[in-house]
Amino acid sequence: MIFGPTPLDEAKGAILAHSLRLTGRVLKKGTVLDEDAIAALREAGKRDVITARLEAGDVPENDAADRLATVLTAPLIAKSRAATGRVNLLAETAGLLVIDAKRIDAINDVDESLTVATLPNHTPVSPREMLATIKVIPFAVPGAVLGVAEAVARGRGPVFAVHPFRPLKVGLVLTELPGIKESVMEGAVEATSARVEALCGTMLPVERVRHEEAPVAEALGRLKRAGAQVLLVAGASAVVDRRDVGPAAIVRAGGRIHHFGMPVDPGNLLCLGAIGDIPAMVLPGCARSPKLNGFDWVLQRIFAGVPVAPADVMAMGVGGLLKEIEVRPLPRDQAPRVAPPALAPRRARSVAAIVMAAGRSRRMAPLNKLLVADAQGTPMVARVVDNVIASHARPIIVVTGHERDRVEEALAGRPVIFAHAEDYAEGLSASLKAGIAALPPDAEGVLVCLGDMPLVAGPMLDRLIAAFDPEEGRAIVMPTFRGKQGNPMLWAREFIPEIMTITGDVGARHLVGRHGERMVEVEMADDAVLRDFDTTDALKGLPGGARGG
Incomplete structure (x- = not known):
């Protein structure tokens, strides 16, 4: 590849190395220069451009x-x-x-x-x-x-x-000692159930027995006969040796212990074994908490059918320091609860949201599509706003225009800021600029959400926010489904001056053409980011049905 200044006479078919703004036109980085583009460059007074020219091969x-x-x-x-x-x-x-x-x-x-x-x-x-x-x-x-x-x-x-992940059945034996709080027992069951269900598994009825070898072994046998494909023992007292109550019960039930301990903290005291071909584990005390620990790593592999041998466990040390403290060897409850500045995680980006709710719904007249209620009686604009509230975007600015009072009434009680677009009849750009003008000065980015896309859920919005990082070149975030580009889009503050110059019934999407190198696409699991509801026929496809409003 030949890279560098190229005379326009030799530039046909070359690849433009840097975006160029010409009068009334932008040639994007990566454009393959044709005769029309070269003519535009000549008209702009250019004699040569920086290009990449491909060589044979x-x-x-x-x-x-x-x-x-x-x-x-x-x-x-x-x-x-x-x-x-x-x-x-x-x-x-x-x-x-x-x-x-x-x-x-x-x-x-x-x-x-x-x-x-x-x-x-x-x-x-x-x-x-x-x-x-x-x-x-x-x-x-x-x-x-x-x-x-x-x-x-x-x-x-x-x-x-x-x-x-396989839909495995999991049996849990919970051991009891006098004086153990019921809340502790319930917490262990709740945390274990959440882990199992997240991996597509199901829990058998929990066995609660005395913290003694024989009762635990008998409970393991009952769970095995009930069809358990994974066996777990959560002890009232932490296991400290291969011959302790939990491991000894696995052996007594006809099993064996493969490995005790792991280089993951929290999770050091995990005991891994099997009864026949059924994995059997004695859980570390930290497994009562929903926070990530070594047990999660082993359980994920078991559900995925990936073998977990002692060597695999001992290879988990690099990256195995999961504790949220930085001082050793203090017990966890005595350690500082806030990391010093040098060790604190990077601050989350401040992203606001604008919900566009000013349009006149001309394609659905005389109905206002934003006020059409679903089968539960919730107006479409309220469903959109509730989805945004469920995300991390804050603050949430709702732009009103047509039927302002009715839209505000439909959103009464919700934690939003209203921004009225007096000139909403001039088109989408007027409403967008009204929302932009209401942004707080500390907002690093803004999600522009359309009031007629009620299927875009909060987690989808959070995926866009998670991808947003202007410093890494991800200053525009666009959702896609199977390669098709959708909405909403997230824009960094740096684009606000350009957005404020837009006129007519258009949004900011066309700006991507000028700044393609600053854009990242985020693929979504379903087509919600492609589906708007702006006609009566479209509303028939709204999940749960819809009623006129």
Whole structure:
């Protein structure tokens, strides 16, 4: 690839290296220059431009990213379309992500032009969650370099695998000692049930017995006969030795102990064994808490059908320091509750939300679509606002216009700020600018939510917020479903001056064309981000039905 200044006479077919703003037109970075673009550059007084010109054997960035992604895909793993030299790998089911880390390192070591970034190994993932991103750094990759990377990726076995969580039945034995609070016992059951259900499993009725070897062994036998596929013992007293009550009960029930202890804190006192081919564990005391601990890591692998041998447990030490304190060796309840500034996690981005609720609903006249109620009597705009309230976006600004009083009445009692667009009849841009003008000065970004998209739930909005990081180049966040771009969009504060110049019945989406390098797409699990309800026919597809309003 040849990179550098290129005379316009030689620029046809070259790739523009940097975005250029011309009168009435923007040529984006990555544009393949044609005669029309070159003519526009001449008219703007340009004599040459910075370009990348492909040589024989070079593979364009999107083709290269797609080729490498194709080799890396595997059953239950999909890939996104290529854009700006990037392809994402996505999970097609809930499960445990297992990565051949050495092969990823080898691919990244082939050449600086090719990169693969992944989630941590053995991460539990949900459907449509991003597992990895393949990014080509320059505008093209030499074919020979790409061939080597593909050969590494085609090595023995898949580089990525998603092991689906299995719907296992779990039996829990809860041991009791005099003086143990009932709230402690209930907390252990609640935390265990939540873990099991999150992994697609079900709990058998809990066995509560004395903290003695024989009663625990008998309870394990009953649970095994009831169909338990995983057996757990939560002791009233922490296990401190292989011969303690819990491990001894597993052996007495016909089982064996594989391993005691693990280099994960909290979770050190996990005891791993089996009765026949049924995994059996004595839980550490920290398992009574819903917070992440070593037991979670082992349970996730069991549900995913991934073997857990003693060597696997002892390999969990790197990254196994999960405690939320930084002072040792104080007990957890004596440790400082607030980390010092140097160790504190990065502050969450401050993202506000604007709900566009000013339109005249001309396509649904005489009805106001925003006030159409569902089967429960909730107006559509209220459903949208409730979804935003369920997210981390704050504050929430509702822009009113047409039938202002009725819209405000429909949202009475909700923690929102109203901003009235006096000139809402001039179109969408007027309402958008009214909402932008009401933003607090500390808002780093703004979610622009449409009042006729009631299926976009709070967790979807939080996924957009989580992806937002202007410093890392993710200043515009756009949701997608199967490659189709949807709403709402999240904009960094840096774009507010441009948004405030928009006129007419249009929003800010067209600005993406000027700032494509600052945009990231977030793939969603369903099509809610594509579905608006602006006609009577569309309302018939609204879940739960709808009533006129």
